């Protein structure tokens with residue numbers, strides 16, 4: 202069968218035109234859809250067509266029916282979660298990669314996937330100031346990266362687990378602010394949530410190193426088996442920073458695997474002014490950073506670095522005859538370093554973004570976002586009706602109205618229902634808190650001013 206390349210060319214041109222318009226003004230749509238759950242399902246047929254339709258018909262339905270149900274993460278006033286903006290070079294990469302649709306599970310299946318991933322991750326490693334011995338691999342999300350890091354830690358502490366199943370009492374330590382992906386990894390690996398020890402955080406929401414050491418000692422005294430520590434650089438709620446330099450010492454003392462979750466803030470390792478904050482990460486056993494959070498690479502792109510690739514291989518290399526690949530030492534078979542087989546060619550979008558922005562270009566955008574966040578925090582601090590609820594070391598500001606949780610919840614609902622801005626919420630020390638995370642490529646001072654005025658005006662009506 203021949204593809205209908207002419208139809209593709211015609212519709213493709215229109216699609217690219219639309220994409221360019223979208224990039225020209227990512228703020229032209231309402232950020233959040235005005236819809237009820239089920240609205241889109243109800244608008245679409247319950248079964249697929251018996252006979253194919255012209256491509257334009259599906260594209261038209263995408264515009265008319267799907268787009269109105271979209272949250273526009275690229276919108277400059279999308280300040281919820283952590284921003285996650287597509288960028289022009291990354292989208293071109295996605296298009297190219299979709300066309301070739303190469304599946305790079307091992308070197309023989311697609312040498313380009315195996316080799317470009319190593320090149321892009323070596324560049325990224327250098328930009329982040331990480332040691333050369335760190336081996337990098339791209340997974341879909343930080344949740345998957347952390348799962349693999351903890352699987353490697355388990356492999357070291359309990360090598361029989363692969364054959365006999367995870368033994369009981371393998372202990373994992375993280376702070377009470379760590380991301381739920383740690384909990385999910387522990388569940389998935391069969392370690393049991395009872396064995397995930399949440400160490401109390403201090404007033405700045407950072408893990409207390411003394412509390413960590415006490416917990417390890419208590420576990421040893423109780424006959425349990427400490428296995429790994431997860432330290433977070435840039436926690437999800439407040440972007441707090443665990444004291445990695447101190448935690449490294451504890452990990453070494455007790456011979457535990459140290460995994461650093463810098464899914465959001467890892468990109469700031471590129472900034473010399475953040476060197477002190479990142480001190481110690483070079484001694485970690487593994488580290489995750491997500492280019493799909495604050496590096497303008499679209500979902501899904503998460504990078505795991507580890508100084509022990511041989512441990513990952515031990516945990517996951519499992520090669521049936523039908524998957525045999527080159528055994529040349531330079532031929533990396535990425536399927537050996539994780540549980541997935543099929544592998545998208547994600548390195549192209551990362552590589553395009555690195556080439557398009559360059560290190561200095563990225564630094565400039567990141568510093569611009571920090572500056573906007575500082576400005577927002579200053580605005581909050583200058584209005585006596587509000588208070589800041591956490592330090593803001595990066596580009597995320599937590600704050601609240603001085604008053605009840607209900608008043609804050611109502612403010613949050615009104616701001617987001619307006620469709621003019623999309624901010625986030627969290628609970629800090631038992632109190633509802635609002636949260637603004639600057640990280641979208643298109644966000645500018647004017648957007649911050651608009652959002653702050655909106656918040657102030659709704660607060661006046663609270």
Ligand SMILES: Cc1ncc(COP(=O)(O)O)c(C=O)c1O
Pocket residue numbers: 283341342343344345380382433435436437462463464465491503
């Ligand atoms: C610190 C941190 N770690 C891990 C994750 C999970 O990221 P992913 O969605 O890539 O699994 C997040 C998500 O926001 C996060 O903030």
